[in-house]
Amino acid sequence: MASSDKYDRQTRLWGAHGQRALGEARICLLNAGPTGTESLKNLVLPGCGFVTVVDGEKVTEGDVGNNFFVSRADIGSPRAEVTLSHLLEMNPDVSGEARCVDPSDLIGGEPGFFEGFSLVIASQLQRDALLSLSAVLWSMNVPLIAVRSYGLVGSMRIARPVHVCFEAKEAQAVADLRIANPFPALQAFADAVDLKSCDDETHRHLPYPVLLVKLMGEYAAEHGGQPKTFAQRKAFAKWVGTQRRDITTDEGVPIWEENFDEAVANASKASLPTPLRPDVADVLADAKLDALESTDDDFWFLARALRDFRAAEGKGESLPVSASLPDMTATTALYLRLNEAYKLQATLDRAAFCAHLERAREAAGCDEKRPVSEGVIDRFLASCQSIKVMRYRPIAMELSARAAEDGAAAAAADPAAADGEAEAQGQYTSAVKEAVAELQMMGETNVSMCPALWAVMLRAADDFQCATGRFPGAGASPDLIADAAEVAKYAAVHAAGYGVADHVTEEHAQEITRYGACEPHVVAATMGAVVAQEAVKLLTQQYVPVDNTFIFNGIATTAAVATL
Amino acid sequence: MASSAAAGRAAVYHAVFGADVMEKVRSSKVLVVGAGGIGCELLKDLVLVGFGHLEVVDLDTIDVSNLNRQFLFRPQHVGQSKSAIAAQAVASFNPRAGPIVSHHGNIIRGRMFSADFFRGFDLVINALDNQAARSHVNRMCLATRRTLIEGGSTGFAGQAHTIRGGATLCYDCRPKPVQKSFPVCTIRSTPDKPVHCIAWAKELHALLVGDAPNSVLYEPDDAPDHPPAAASSAAAAGPTAAPAADAGASRGESVYMRAVRRPDDAVCDDTAALAAWARGAFDALFRLEIEKKLSMGDAYRTARCRPTPLPLSRCHGFEAACEATLSAPLPAHRTPTLGECAGSFLSALQTFFSDPARRQAAREGRVAFDKDDDLSMRLVAAAANLRAITFGIEALSEFEIKSIAGNIVPAVATTNAVVAGLEAMEAVRALAGRDPADASYAVVLSTGISGGRTVSGDVVPPPNPACSECGRARVILRLDTKRLTLRQLIRGVLCGALGFEEPNILFAAAEAEEGAATGSHFSFLEDEDDASLLGLPLAALPAGGVTSGKLVTVDDFALDGARVEAVVVHVDCEGGGEEAVAAAVEVVGDFSAPEAARAAKEAKAKQAAQQAASAAAAAAAAAAAATAAGGDSDSDDDIVAEGSDADEGSDGSDDDDVFEILEGAGPPSPPSEDSSASRKRPREDEDDEPKRARLGEA
Structure with a gap:
């Protein structure tokens, strides 16, 4: 008998709520070539909601050899329709539409078309069209993934003003047990215990948080406060260890108190506030929290409530208590009793948190009839130590970066003008230089295969295309040597800008020219997979998407992420 | 074209x-x-x-x-x-x-x-x-x-x-x-993690509807002191340590065996009787058995989690849940309540035995746990959670349990x-x-x-x-382990194809077989060891036999330095007589015992020469x-x-x-x-x- 859920294996990664987000997503693909269709295939299979394929071409003989989603019988038919129907065949849960129009016409003529998409994937889009598109999407806060396969090189760029991660899942959360600052139910539990008079069975089964609260109280009474300095905390931990009892079985065999082992292990940090992870601290310090608008994502209201909770109920150092307790030595009864105490506090904290949430929403004028769902609140509280905000660099900023002595690149169209936001002229980031330095630090003497350098080469190829109207090495009987020389000139400018002039060579230019802008399926398949992966992260708001460019070097099968 | x-x-x-x-x-x-x-x-x-x-x-x-x-x-x-x-x-x-x-x-x-x-x-x-x-x-x-x-x-x-x-x-x-396995006593008596409860539930599945005698929980009525030798423990398929330590505790504890004996047709076909049987099984497993163990005093001295007996009457709302789950399963992503676990457990058992085909398969011991079989999965999930609740361990959603149970x-x-x-x-x-x-x-x-x-x-x-694979002399022997005899292996393969003269065979005992009686290895030299073994098929040799994937080391006193490790891979050889089985053996890899001996000798000489030279x-x-x-x-x-x-x-x-x-x-x-x-x-x-x-x- 078969499992009834075809998404079973993947929901184990992103949960039922992640699957729901995916199922509600509306995705737009521009250009249904191999890279584009492979990207979409990997989103249709796991069950995204709706796809729109935009492509102005008719299927040609060349497509049949290089694109899995067209067949010989389709030659001459609109490529958008053909690929859409083959893609939808793979998963009846997904629906979609085809727009048989050149993407550039749509971007220029009908920018409103892009409103309402959860994600736009632009494949093999030329520079000027990409710049216009990214400006349009930026103003709508619609995420953009721009992807290209270029010979054996691939690149993927993500752009979006702000992306919030509900569950970054980067590190194991540290449980904040509130030992230094016990809530009433925990304090009451500790107060009810008398370590001197209780029987041996109880003594060796008291859960360590109770032991620590108890002993911390005694220490503070004796020393006029909780242990704060390193020496004090160390001394406290040592003292906790001395509070063990010598217990033996009836036969005289000594019994070691394991709960005290756990107490000692956790003692020295017990009086310190649980540190906020830097990403969470950044979210709570975000200026956005003081300027909320009713149209903002729930995330911001939840984050604001978290900040307010921490300042008020959390006394400036605690987040809401979690209802789930880590594993520890205890009898069932004692463990359950302790767990009840934490559950009770978690309920109280949640209520306080929700009150903050309501106040924040009210202040911003949110619609009372459309509250944040209980499930979202629960998930937010469960993963509030794993939230993160990302702000991407606009593509226009990247492409407007020029070196002062820039000669060759001036021939290219002025990209800054295409950006509606009229970004100031961008700077070259240090990412390429850092990627090279990292390789060198790892003992690499020849860094020519460093993936980030190939991002520089793709830029040079684009400069060439902007200047000549064709890509280097492409077109009928190109002069490969002349093209490569020209590409090398463009590359030298950017290489200087990125601070890697010594590492970009003529061989790089020859290699990129050799490709003639071809889109081999094997690179397209790999890039399409990477794109879909990032799309899932953007759509589910789980995990951390690439910031901001992924470069694949198929010559050496390496890849890198760089902020360009 | x-x-x-x-x-x-x-x-x-x-x-x-x-x-x-x-x-x-x-x-x-x-x-x-x-x-x-x-x-x-x-x-x-x-x-x-x-x-x-x-x-x-x-x-x-x-x-x-x-x-x-x-x-x-x-x-x-x-x-x-x-x-x-x-x-x-x-x-x-x-x-x-x-x-x-x-x-x-x-x-x-x-x-x-x-x-x-x-x-x-x-x-x-x-x-x-x-x-x-x-x-x-x-x-x-x-x-x-x-x-x-x-x-x-x-x-x-x-x-x-x-x-x-x-x-x-x-x-x-x-x-x-290595895939993790748990000591049997942890599964049977002293669980402290959800995974232990899930392992137990899979064993219970075997006991109730599968191959009962091979469940760790199986206790023959006539010999309560002899728990089964070992069992694969569930989440962790794979043999576990011998349950010797558990033997004492298990004495006389088969209180549940009678209650979980599979109901006969008359009971199965009578809805009320079947429901009563299911409740009886529940009571025996989650209340009686626990009470019995608690009364034995020492059983939980070392346990991290002491159990609390769980009478059905404490499971609020189990009747309604039982009724509901007869037609629709519980939501997979939510942790069920106690009443829902109990209800789901009862209804899963009733569904199993009211279906004549499943009942028949269960009686023949043919129902193996399959994570993709919704009914099996429900039974295991409910049982695992009930076990967990009994021991004060966190209950999980069916989705989470399926992850662990199904690896x-x-x-x-x-x-x-x-x-x-x-x-x-x-x-x-x-x-x-x-x-x-x-x-x-x-x-x-x-x-x-x-x-x-x-x-x-x-x-x-x-x-x-x-590396044991690419760094050494290795051959692969593809043969029918159930039919090829030790004699055929020695005469035909080792002395024949590989060129050994007096092969000495050595293989590690299967973990489950390891013990005082068999030792940790099986070793055989034709002139010295029990000749009656020669007629046995390889799989039937002592210490668990030579089964598929087994590494067998062969060396030879007559050919110093000739040593090969053979990986035996079982291949079904259907039909044909003894000779056909021998003829079907395939030796993959280049190895010749005489050549290996010669090479070893040369290497030794070379080494000696080198040592002399380097000393200079x-x-x-x-x-x-x-x-x-x-x-x-x-x-x-x-x-x-x-x-x-x-x-x-x-x-x-x-x-x-x-x-x-x-x-x-x-x-x-x-x-x-x-x-x-x-x-x-x-x-x-x-x-x-x-x-x-x-x-x-x-």
């Missing part, structure tokens, strides 16, 4: 790889092992690159849960052969691709997948999902000197790399994490697609004649963890000299040797020969070193640490070799 479409594609690939490489791609024979998540992607990628002769093997049929990523399959294909449908689908998309030959069979046990079968290919690519099959294909490729491209994925992580015996590491050069590896289309793409790329490069040591070891980490790396490449590390001029000689050895690595064949023969002589003296390296290597992890660990040992002069080679290419 070169169409312009083919020409279009050809132009693309000719541009990036060159015409001669593309001709090799077109004419080479490639075997793809596995037509699952990675396999489907890979076949598509290979066809579109232009591979002209593909064959694919898979033993599986298509399941609904495959449809979210194995994109060549459609709902109407559920139940059909994966390899056949995949081959058909790829071919239908690309009629010019030429027919793809599909084989529906087990690559390990299928008789046709012999050494000659492997030799028929220029390249083998793995698209598998389990260690056993990977190890086997790895071994076959080492023995037949085929280049293997290995790839795999788990959730968001994956990897792809090329393996060529002697030049690169092999699949088994890195120790694999489910998360899988997603995207990672598979990355891995397949990289494998296809490696395939082209392998045919392009690229030095395999220069190929890439790509690790895919697509979650954004580890500083946002998505694909990171490294050089394929050199072989681990301590220690420092100077060392420096000279380092430069001289540099020329060695040019010929791959030389290295292979060296690996298999010369290692033989130094075997014994190397052992300490070997284990140190194994420990250092650790489980799969990013390549940088790993490669440094496995590079610890190679000759100093080779240390920089891989790096130089890779950068030379570009």
